[in-house]
Amino acid sequence: MAHIESTTIAVIGLGYIGLPTAAVLAMHGADVVGVDVNRSTVDAVNRGEVPFVEPDLGLSVSGAVKQGRLRADTTTPPADVYIVAVPTPFAEDHAADLSYIEAAADGIAPQLTGGELVILESTSPPGATQHMAERILASRPDLSLDGEGGKPLIHVAHCPERVLPGRVMIELVTNDRIVGGLTVHAAELARDLYRSFCQGQIMLTDAMTAEMAKLVENSFRDVNIAFANELSVISDTLGIDVWELIELANHHPRVNILQPGPGVGGHCIAVDPWFIVSSVPEHARLIRTAREVNDAKPELVLAKVVEAAAGLERPRIAALGLAFKPDIDDLRESPARRIVARLAQELPHAAVAAVEPHIHELPAELAALDNVTLVPFEAAVADADVVVLLVDHQQFKKSDPVALGLADKAVVDTRGVWRG
Ligand code: SAJ
Numbered sequence: 001m002a003h004i005e006s007t008t009i010a011v012i013g014l015g016y017i018g019l020p021t022a023a024v025l026a027m028h029g030a031d032v033v034g035v036d037v038n039r040s041t042v043d044a045v046n047r048g049e050v051p052f053v054e055p056d057l058g059l060s061v062s063g064a065v066k067q068g069r070l071r072a073d074t075t076t077p078p079a080d081v082y083i084v085a086v087p088t089p090f091a092e093d094h095a096a097d098l099s100y101i102e103a104a105a106d107g108i109a110p111q112l113t114g115g116e117l118v119i120l121e122s123t124s125p126p127g128a129t130q131h132m133a134e135r136i137l138a139s140r141p142d143l144s145l146d147g148e149g150g151k152p153l154i155h156v157a158h159c160p161e162r163v164l165p166g167r168v169m170i171e172l173v174t175n176d177r178i179v180g181g182l183t184v185h186a187a188e189l190a191r192d193l194y195r196s197f198c199q200g201q202i203m204l205t206d207a208m209t210a211e212m213a214k215l216v217e218n219s220f221r222d223v224n225i226a227f228a229n230e231l232s233v234i235s236d237t238l239g240i241d242v243w244e245l246i247e248l249a250n251h252h253p254r255v256n257i258l259q260p261g262p263g264v265g266g267h268c269i270a271v272d273p274w275f276i277v278s279s280v281p282e283h284a285r286l287i288r289t290a291r292e293v294n295d296a297k298p299e300l301v302l303a304k305v306v307e308a309a310a311g312l313e314r315p316r317i318a319a320l321g322l323a324f325k326p327d328i329d330d331l332r333e334s335p336a337r338r339i340v341a342r343l344a345q346e347l348p349h350a351a352v353a354a355v356e357p358h359i360h361e362l363p364a365e366l367a368a369l370d371n372v373t374l375v376p377f378e379a380a381v382a383d384a385d386v387v388v389l390l391v392d393h394q395q396f397k398k399s400d401p402v403a404l405g406l407a408d409k410a411v412v413d414t415r416g417v418w419r420g
Pocket residue numbers: 123161162163164165217218221225258259260261262263264265266267268269324325326
């Protein structure tokens with residue numbers, strides 16, 4: 001791999017991972033073009049702006065754009081390196097939807113001349129990197145992965161991202177990385193590229209092991225959160241405080257139980273385990289059950305709120321938080337958001353005041369409901385008969401339950417913020 005400063009990199013997908021990666025590469029001297037199908041994202045980046053909330057990203061993007069090292073476009077340009085960071089949602093049957101990866105491959109294929117490195121960063125089911133390479137080679141039979149018949153090579157690797165939303169700019173640089181190549185040489189080339197900005201250890205393996213490593217990390221967390229969520233249901237049934245229970249058990253030197261909540265959200269932990277389940281359904285029993293336990297949690301919270309509102313003619317409900325976790329604006333796969341929608345449907349006579357300090361307007365499906373409005377925190381709580389805390393945002397955690405008058409209201413605290 002040529003020196004980073006003489007390398008042109010196209011980053012396909014300017015979302016929560018692609019844009020930070022593009023900015024970091026540009027800051028380290030590469031010539032970076034970000035590619036996105038969304039024109040407004042492309043325009044925002046070209047103005048040096050970030051179309052979502054992520055600490056410290058704004059400065060990097062505006063700096064890189066000003067220096068002329070980062071620009072954005074809606075079409076894929078010729079480049080030395082292509083980094084694919086597009087979504088991999090799952091379909092109804094929980095199998096991964098690879099259509100965004102396929103579209104990225106279709107954009108890259110015509111630009112290749114031989115010698116390029118193509119890296120898939122999107123979280124992917126086992127075999128997706130191979131699938132992407134085959135897609136490219138199907139439209140470019142003049143190229144090859146191994147030089148067979150003297151054809152020019154393309155190098156393909158998988159390098160899953162593992163950064164935590166909210167800490168992306170730090171973790172991109174400090175996390176260890178796994179690089180899985182379809183060939184050893186492809187893995188080595190990808191390692192050299194990541195070495196330009198990554199201070200962590202870079203470990204080489206094959207593409208499928210790298211794909212599985214990422215899925216396994218998130219499944220590990222999902223299974224452990226499911227354990228905490230199951231304990232919360234058991235504790236409710238026994239009439240004990242689950243947070244006290246976990247705090248006590250965690251004093252054991254080899255026990256570290258996670259925190260229960262209203263369910264598991266986000267586009268990673270709530271999704272990735274299904275890629276393993278749909279790939280090897282007969283053996284992924286614990287992983288499947290954990291998903292089911294976590295996915296069942298929103299309905300259990302809903303039942304508690306419905307019970308708390310029973311008997312009120314026109315219950316006023318304050319629902320605190322819509323994001324999938326604290327202190328971010330990301331509402332994707334958010335259990336809080338699902339609970340608010342279900343609540344409004346289940347209790348059409350109730351007025352639901354949704355509080356989300358990180359957004360300015362409700363997502364479409366909530367805005368479409370007559371009995372849901374976006375309300376500031378204090379006003380929503382002051383007016384409420386029932387308060388349901390769904391996300392442990394700092395603003396809620398810092399509030400004083402006495403000043404909020406919670407003693408006079410029914411409270412469903414899914415995060416244990418106001419206990420004791
Ligand atoms: N949650 C709980 N209880 C807990 C911890 C989390 O209910 O004790 C919930 C959160 O509220 C949230 C969900 O789980 O709804 C996921 O949040 P998270 O902070 O655990 O993880 P993500 O989805 O933001 O990021 C994860 C990270 N993976 C791991 O920690 C193994 C991150 O490192 C990955 O890069 C990211 O997924 C990804 O992109 O895959």
